[in-house]
Amino acid sequence: MATGEASTGNIQRGSTLPNGDIYVGNFAGLVPHGFGKYMWTDGTLYYGEWDTSKMTGRGEIQWPSGASYDGDLCGGFIDGTGTFKGVDGSLYKGSWRMNKKHGMGTMVYANSDTYEGFWNEGLPDGFGKYTWADGNTYIGRWKSGKMNGRGVMKWTNGDTLDCNWLNGLAHGKGFCKYSSGACYIGTWDRGLKDGHGMFYQPGSKMPCNLEVSECVTDHDVSSASSSGNENVNSGLLFLLQKLCNTWRIRSLFHRPRRISNGTAPVFDDNSGNRLSEDSSTVPLTTGECLQDNVADKVLVYEREYVQGVLISEKPKGHDSGMPDSSKSHDQTLQKQAGGPMETIYRGHRSYYLMLNLQLGIRYTVGKITPVPLREVRSNDFGPRARIRMYFPSEGSQYTPPHCSVNFFWKDYCPMVFRNLREMFHIDAADYMMSLCGDDSLKELSSPGKSGSIFYLSQDERFVIKTLRKAELKILLKMLPKYYNHVRAYDNTLITKFFGVHRITLKGGRKVRFVVMGNMFCTELRIHRKYDLKGSTQGRSTKKQNINENTTLKDLDLSYVFHVDKPWRDALIRQISLDCMFLESQSIIDYSMLLGIHFRAPSHLKTSSSHQNSLESGISDTDLLQYEEKSSWKGFLLVAHEPGTTVGGSHIRGSMVRASEAGYEEVDLVLPGTGRFRVQLGVNMPARALKVREDMNTELENPDNIEEYDVVLYLGIIDILQEYNVSKRVEHAVKSLKFDPLSISAVDPSSYAKRFVKFLESVFPEQY
Known part of the structure; x- marks a missing residue:
């Protein structure tokens, strides 16, 4: 800002500065100081307090576009508490720091959406409530303008979802409650149900205490109290202290679609008001349980989803491991969705x-x-x-x-x-x-x-x-x-x-x-885990012991996997080399840990090729050309681009080459998920074919699909058991009762040969 003309400190009316700006008000020497009115040559007008040429104190700014600000300023910046009216009709009332929304505040967008909560560097960040113009609301945590962390989504039809969120999509443990009285407890992956869960029909006995997690921390409340906005955000502070403790879950999750309003994320349903037959709600009060009034009906089901597609649904009796109604919400989620970890x-x-x-x-x-x-x-x-x-x-x-x-x-x-x-x-x-x-x-x-x-x-x-x-x-x-x-x-x-x-x-x-x-550190969900030794004695899992977190065994495996020929050759060669090393160290009892990520059946997916290309960063032309020649259905293989892929955990070395891509190094593109670097045993695409009936592990669905697109993760584990005296004795004793070749405890040479032969059958050669 240019300085004003020489003055004795008296009000100078109509003072025109050398740069063409106009200032009317008090001066301190040669600079504006005190109260005054300043007009820039572009038409911007400020009316308020000054401190040695800097706008400091209370004031009002009006821009030629029609936007305006009324509130605190400091050092020439919008800083403190104030109200901003946008040219599009939006209105923000709350805290500012260095010209950006920062702290607690309320924003009413041009499309009548509203956000009340914490801001950081101009974006919703922390705890807040977003209300869409159609009445849908989200209460929970935000990060960089997107729903991130624990939160609750509620739709106008009464559906609500309590879940972890990531980049605006449900991602992690969660549970939803439907108006019919039904409830689903499970996990979501980037907005889609994925993995095992429990579905409770209306009238069934379900876990009590399905309450929204404590969203508010002492830090949130103390931050709000010390923000200096008691007058502006008293209602929001009350929300922070009370709202999460009074909400109860009654939800169904609809995958949101992003609609840009220029500032904050706005979402709309992809498919209208309802996504499934579960889409209806009824509220639950604190500690309330819906009792099973129909004892002779099966009202509880074990479900399995793969990327939003329901592929398995089995009745679950009250005596077969159904969560007890006395269990808390966190205990139920831990058992059903989160894995055996604490x-x-x-x-x-x-x-x-x-x-x-x-x-x-x-x-x-x-x-x-x-x-x-x-x-x-x-x-x-x-x-x-x-x-x-x-x-x-x-x-x-x-x-x-x-x-x-x-x-x-x-x-x-x-x-x-x-x-x-x-x-x-x-x-x-x-x-x-x-x-x-x-x-x-x-x-x-x-x-x-x-x-x-x-x-x-x-x-x-x-x-x-x-x-x-x-x-x-x-x-x-x-x-x-x-x-x-x-x-x-x-x-x-x-x-x-x-x-x-x-x-x-x-x-x-x-x-x-x-x-x-x-080896399972990946963004993809592992739907099946197998521990494979190549032996048959005792290598199966009891049906009643199987759940989402069970690691299955050799006899439970009902699939073979077809991979690209160069990958299969490299895989068997590396397994043979690793077994030769273990044999030289007299090691036995090792196993191949196999993790499988199933892709949803292609004909059940709703995403278009155009949407896939947008999400994967591939042009429509390249996508069409590739799809015409590619035999892979649930994913794409494209030429490797360094720096653009998500690498596996703790991997190094050369990438495997794909025959379909002219024997070039390739990346695996999973539409809607990301781009992954393909290496031996990491992010390996394959086709899983069912080779025998086994109800323990069968992926069921109404269409009886027998072939699946999968992504594989594998490695050799448990390599610290020597073939010592105790193992020799075990071999001798078990050989009296069982086939000596079927038991695990055999000499290192026999163990290695059997191990390689078995895995060759799991990954058969294609002709």
């Missing part, structure tokens, strides 16, 4: 163990990272290759004070595992943040067959497993050969180890851990 909280049996583990890893990685990277040496594997440290709670010269119990820490072969992490492009800072950040680890509630306990990092990149002393010895013994094998074969399918540690607690109790890569 976040480790203060007071949890593993809480202090987790803190000790995080402290030790942070110390070790921080100590080894500054050391210049070098090739490992023979003494990096020996008994001297250890880091030992005592961690007293009050701290020491080398360790920080902490709120856990005193413990001794031992880290094995730190330089070796540092190099292994480097091989798989794992940044030290990311590694520590994943395992030792502010978030807690998650514990698998059911231990493995060996009694080992599994923990998962919050970002699910890493798995931590407790080891028996014998397993630790085997791992350290085989570590030099393991290191050389992993370095020689980029695409090895063997478990990736990233650290081995031991914690010694008071009283001498020792707990040993190994940190591994999670």
Whole structure:
């Protein structure tokens, strides 16, 4: 802003500045100061307070476009509390910071939509309520202008959905309540039901306490109270304190379609008021349960969805594992939708163990990272290759004070595992943040067959497993050969180890851990998991024990998988090489962990090719040309474009090449999901064909489809069991009763041959 003419501080009326602007008001020396009126040459007008040439205090701005602002300013910026009227008729009343909506405020859009809640840098961010012009509402958390986190969507017909949200779409655990009294508890994936869930028909006995999760935190309320907008947002503060505690769920989720109004997201149903026969609602009051009034009718069903398509529905009796009505909402979701995991909280049996583990890893990685990277040496594997440290709670010269119990820490072969992490492009800072950040680890509630306990990092990149002393010895013994094998074969399918540690607690109790890569760390939902050994004795799962989280076995597998010939050849070759290594180390009892993501049957999908091309970033012309020559139905394979794909977790090495793409490296495009880098055992598209009837694992649907488009994830796990004396005895004893070739405990050579032969049958060669 240009300065005014020389003045003695008296009001100067009609003062024209050298740049053509006009100022009428008080001056302090040569600059506007106090109260005044300023008009720019473009017609913009400000009427209010000044502080040494800066608009500061209360004032009103009017723009030539017709927009206006009335409220606080500071240092020449809109800053504080004020009201903005847009040229399109929109109205915002609330907090500002540096010309952007920031803090608490209410926005009425030009199309009569309304948002009340927190803002950050001009976008809804935090807790808020959005009301569409047609009466639909969303109450919950936002991030960068989109529904993100826990929230509740309510439609004018009474349907509501309590769910986690991601980028404006339902994503994660949730439950919906219909006006008929029906209820569905399950999971959503990017706006579509996906995976297993429970459906309760009207009149059935369903879980009580289906209430909206506590959306408001003390931080939200304190932030609102201290924002300085008590007068402007008193109604919103009341909303923050009371609204989430009074809503009750009665919902059906409709996938929203984005409609641009220029500022905030607005949504509309893709298919009108109702998506399915479930689309009707009735409210539930606190603690209310609908009782089963018809004892002789099946009113509860186990359902399975694949990307919004219902592929399986089975009646569920009251005596066959139906959630008890006394269970809380969180317990029900944990059992039905979230997997057998629980976040480790203060007071949890593993809480202090987790803190000790995080402290030790942070110390070790921080100590080894500054050391210049070098090739490992023979003494990096020996008994001297250890880091030992005592961690007293009050701290020491080398360790920080902490709120856990005193413990001794031992880290094995730190330089070796540092190099292994480097091989798989794992940044030290990311590694520590994943395992030792502010978030807690998650514990698998059911231990493995060996009694080992599994923990998962919050970002699910890493798995931590407790080891028996014998397993630790085997791992350290085989570590030099393991290191050389992993370095020689980029695409090895063997478990990736990233650290081995031991914690010694008071009283001498020792707990040993190994940190591994999670092969199922993917944006795609894993619908089936199989643990395949190639043996048949005891390799099936009881039907009553099967749920969404069950890892099935060899005899449960009712599919074979057709993959592109180059991929099949590379896969069998790598499996053979990995088995040769394990055989050389006298290892048995390993298995192939296979994860399957099913794509919804193509003819049941409603998305058009045009919509698919928009979501995948492929032009319509390229899409049509590819579809004409492609035999893949549920996904697309396109030439690899570096930097555009979502890579697998902890993978490296060359990409597999597709014969359909002229033997080029390819990316997997899943419309509506993303673009994925295809590598051996990671993001591998295939066709699953049913080869036998098995009601335990059959994917049922009304059309009896026998072929599915799938994405596969696979790796060799459990490689720490030697063929020792006890296994020889087990083999001898079981051979008296069963076929010696059908049992798991056989010599390493026989085990490897049987393992490879079985997987060759699972991935048959196409002619």
